[in-house]
Amino acid sequence: MTPAPASADGEPSRCLFVSDVHLDTVAGAAEAQFLSLLRTEAPQVDALYILGDLFESWVGDDTPVHRAVIDALAAVTAGGVGCFVLHGNRDFLLGSGFAERSGCHLLPDPVVTEFGGERVLLTHGDALCTDDHAYQELRTLVRGPLWQQQFLALPLATRELLANEARAGSRAHTSRTPPTIMDVNPSSVAAAFRATGVRRIIHGHTHRPAVHETQIDGEPVQRIVLGAWYEQGSCLSYEAGHYQLRALPR
Ligand code: MN
Numbered sequence: 001m002t003p004a005p006a007s008a009d010g011e012p013s014r015c016l017f018v019s020d021v022h023l024d025t026v027a028g029a030a031e032a033q034f035l036s037l038l039r040t041e042a043p044q045v046d047a048l049y050i051l052g053d054l055f056e057s058w059v060g061d062d063t064p065v066h067r068a069v070i071d072a073l074a075a076v077t078a079g080g081v082g083c084f085v086l087h088g089n090r091d092f093l094l095g096s097g098f099a100e101r102s103g104c105h106l107l108p109d110p111v112v113t114e115f116g117g118e119r120v121l122l123t124h125g126d127a128l129c130t131d132d133h134a135y136q137e138l139r140t141l142v143r144g145p146l147w148q149q150q151f152l153a154l155p156l157a158t159r160e161l162l163a164n165e166a167r168a169g170s171r172a173h174t175s176r177t178p179p180t181i182m183d184v185n186p187s188s189v190a191a192a193f194r195a196t197g198v199r200r201i202i203h204g205h206t207h208r209p210a211v212h213e214t215q216i217d218g219e220p221v222q223r224i225v226l227g228a229w230y231e232q233g234s235c236l237s238y239e240a241g242h243y244q245l246r247a248l249p250r
Helices: 029-040 067-078 096-102 133-142 145-152 156-176 186-196
Strands: 014-018 047-050 082-085 111-115 118-123 200-203 210-216 219-225 233-239 242-248
Touching (some): 029 067, 118 186, 133 145, 145 156, 186 200, 186 210, 210 242
Antiparallel strands (some): 111 118
16 A cells, blocks of 8 residues: 655645546546536646546557547646546556646555545545455456556557457446445455554445445544446545535536
8 A cells, every 4th residue: 555645745625536437438428527627626626536437448548539638637737736546447557648648646546645634545446346256356357567568569449349348248247246246345445444544435436425434443434435427426525624525416
């Protein structure tokens, strides 16, 4: 677990968190809403955290897609807002080319960062879904440097074809897997709290937006889950020690 600075010049006092925007190559309502967030709310904060799956698919930094979103992120970061991106299970190939074009900083997953003097664990969330053994096996494979090197060496058209097949396979897997299997595993969540000593975890991935208040070893802890942007937006605001999870209706 790598500690990382919350922003280049110290702790941010106002932050926005989003996850699972799942932007498709065909611009739709989610993209319009996300671009609007980048124009209106994002410039008002010190740091924007994108906790994975910003893109529905990402086959390499040489892809010509999502230019409007990358330009909008570049405008936000050029305005002095620190923008931090974690990999999701769909856009885990976001690399240094994306970071350079957008001005975003890629963070490791999981990562502990500080807000208002409190250490908080940020993660996409898929690594906590340990009941889904088939998915975890796939995750271990595709997150390996050798697999990624070989995949990225393929022609762009081949990578796009393979990514489409993988998405179809993922949809089939999701449709036949019970919902509880695809949620976080409580023991894995407890282990993450204990291993890091944090009292708050923020993640996405499960598309079950909620603020869970529980206890670990008698201590109150909180797990904030961001929602996906399929039907409406979802974001978490942080200001002066307070967190507010908001649905953003369309
Ligand atoms: Mn995900």
